[in-house]
Amino acid sequence: MLKVGITGGIGSGKTTVCKIFESLGIPVYYADNEAKRLIEEHPRLVSGYKKLFGDEVYRNGKLNKQLVAKVIFEDNKLLNKVNALVHPVVREDFIGWVNKQRAPYVLEEAAVLLESGGHHFLDKVILVTAPETVRIARVIKRDGVASEEVLKRIRNQWPDEKRHRFCDYEILADEKHLVVPQILKIHSELLK
Incomplete structure (x- = not known):
């Protein structure tokens, strides 16, 4: 069975993307939880x-x-x-x-998938990205924290530029581009 990682910085939209994959029948292991x-x-x-x-x-x-x-x-x-x-x-x-699991592939969602070396145990990796301003706004709304706190968390994670080197696919969850078509394209490639 194909094992696919899904990662991205805080507030990038990983959970939303995972929920869409789940609606396609793909099991997701939420590593942080x-x-x-x-x-x-x-x-x-x-x-x-x-x-x-x-x-x-x-x-x-x-x-x-x-x-x-x-x-x-x-x-x-x-x-x-x-x-x-x-x-x-x-x-x-x-x-x-x-x-x-009994699916064509599974997802492992983890914020620090790359930093921890977890990607070495996987077949493919998907990176979910969004501009920093969007990420900050999402985390403030979700967690009720100040923007300084969100920035501190962002600075403790790898930047997307570094993550790109280890990823096979990227989903841009910037609230301007449609996410579902990006997911469906990756899904069909992973089913091949």
């Missing part, structure tokens, strides 16, 4: 997080996100340790999920 679930459920991740952050990192079985966020964005070495712990478990979970 699954990672959040696994961090609270997978024994290797729970014990690893406790070693890195202490027992107070979990409250009643739920991750203390404020504690993690406060520490992790100030310490790059710790962030790298967390990524080294989480990414292999998410990859294993994805492979198990793929083996249960």
Whole structure:
């Protein structure tokens, strides 16, 4: 089965694009959501997080996100340790999920697909892009945060210029170009 990654910066429109692929019968694995679930459920991740952050990192079985966020964005070495712990478990979970699917291809949606090296395990990669102004407006509306906060998040991700080098397809979700025809073209190519 063909495994296709779908990535893009915050506010690019990845989720909307994925929902359209799902309406075409293509299963989507939302890596970021699954990672959040696994961090609270997978024994290797729970014990690893406790070693890195202490027992107070979990409250009643739920991750203390404020504690993690406060520490992790100030310490790059710790962030790298967390990524080294989480990414292999998410990859294993994805492979198990793929083996249960019965479609011509599947999508793995992940914001940091390229940064984490996840694209090396996939057959193709789709990049969803939008101008920075559109992305900022979307995230402000979605998350209710200030534009400075959105810009900080954008600056912590790879720029689209760098992402292009690793991608086979691009969907421009700029609110000017129609997204569905772009998706249908990619879909028909992936079915060949």
